Amino acid sequence: MNIQILLILIFNFIITFIGTLAYSTRLVGVKTGKIAISFTVFNILTLVSRTAVTFQEPLLTNYAEKNLYSSNLIVIFNSIILVSGAASILGAVLIPTFQRMFSKGVMFFSLEKSIPRLVVHSMTRRGIYSMKQCVVLPSRKSVEKFNYRKLPRRIIVYNFISVAALTVGALAPIYAFKIVPNLRATCVTLSSVVNGIAQILMTIFIDPQMSIMTEEVMEKKCSEEDFKNCVLAMVGSKVAGTFAAIFILIPASFAIVFVAKGVDFISRI
Template sequence: MSRLLLVAVLTAVIHMINTLIYSVRLAGVRTKRLATALSLFQVIFLVASTANLIQAPLMSAIVEHAINAGLAHAGGGNVLDDPYYRAQLARLNADIRLVILAATAGTLLGGLLIPTFVRLFTRGIFLLEEIGSVPRMILRVFLSPRYLAAIARQVELPSIGRFRDALRRPLAIPVNFLVANVLITGIWTTGVLSALYAGALIPQYRSTATLTSGIVNGVAAVLAATVVDPTAAMITDQAMRGARPEEDVKQMAVYLALTRLAGTLLAQLFFVPGALIIRFVAELIT
């Protein structure tokens, strides 16, 4: 259980940080320094990358433990007909759904923290411009009580009320762009998890099934690169040029966070069908 809890926490952190990217665009528009804002975010994104490096093998180990326990109990028979292994699959199903729920929780927290991170990034951008070096900036922040106190003053408890204005305004961004974000997030959230579960459904070909996740995530990456990212960049650039109001970028950040949240919920529906499709593909190619 402790291993599963760690996987859930790391998943929440990954999705929280990936949601906070929306605050970077808004901070970049406000400061007219979008490139600096994106560069500064990469420092925080390293945390998500590190969490992912730890989370992936831990989740794989949970699945492998369930498979090996079932194979040992079956004693050379058809493991899929063994009631014990079916119980292992049911438990694994519940564990993976808990991990997906953690992704939803992390996305929700990241969305609620967007206003706070807009202020933090805005302050960080000007501080980086003053100091000229990310390592020196980090040292100054953590070694100076004055800077730590200034950062603490920027942090506020999450408040849904801050999003009301963005939601009340007439929608100024494309609807298909938001729908695509829901679908892409749903696919990306469950892609690896569905592949791992598919491996448990066909333990003799579990390596093939697991590696098939690259195809699933590749589809999501192509859709993100061709539909979501260019539209978000266009809206952000238009706001920086004055062709759009800053409020459009704020609205975009709010709606992207909401559609990302919806996508993690949709991942619960995608999970098992995705595993069955991956199992079919793995059996087809082996």
């Protein structure tokens, strides 16, 4: 396998894996009662994810330019989506383990008030042993107690759409310039538009509702069990949305081509 593609797959795996684990952050905040600290500690992990994004996109664009007329390009893109799907599944399975680790990290940070000390502590023998004790598989009881009737279905659908859009947001514009090589710069620029729409959807419709629900749990207006079910459903919609990107990659690419041609037409007027 090309080393460039291998790096892209690794970066994409890290991005999706951390993004999936992020859903459990609110659960840890509710469980420990330290919501602000939970988000602060998790920012370290998101830095890793964002750094991976900055490396992934140039590598992917460069590979596509060098293999512009290769018939394997769509296979590579589908492989990237499948790796993302696998990372989201692994992240979902490891959420109980991550919750325990993250809870300990939050409590340690609340006492020491130092991110560097938290990082150093996690690398010590005591820290590694503590993390090993956190390893646990999802319980059967959690699955049996899952109640889909009280789920905020609209938010889950919005999450599905935004995840699917974000997954193809970096791929469809690049594949689009394979269709119209003369408009490659315009197509790549439209990547930020696709991602921006997905981010707006998350910011306006998803994040506020999840924040409200978090506050309601803290105020005992909503049960922790219902909140946990909601988070699990959001994780499930992320997994489904990631795999759904395979089916919308080609249509999204042609939609971007249509927009790119429209921009080109307007610029000629």
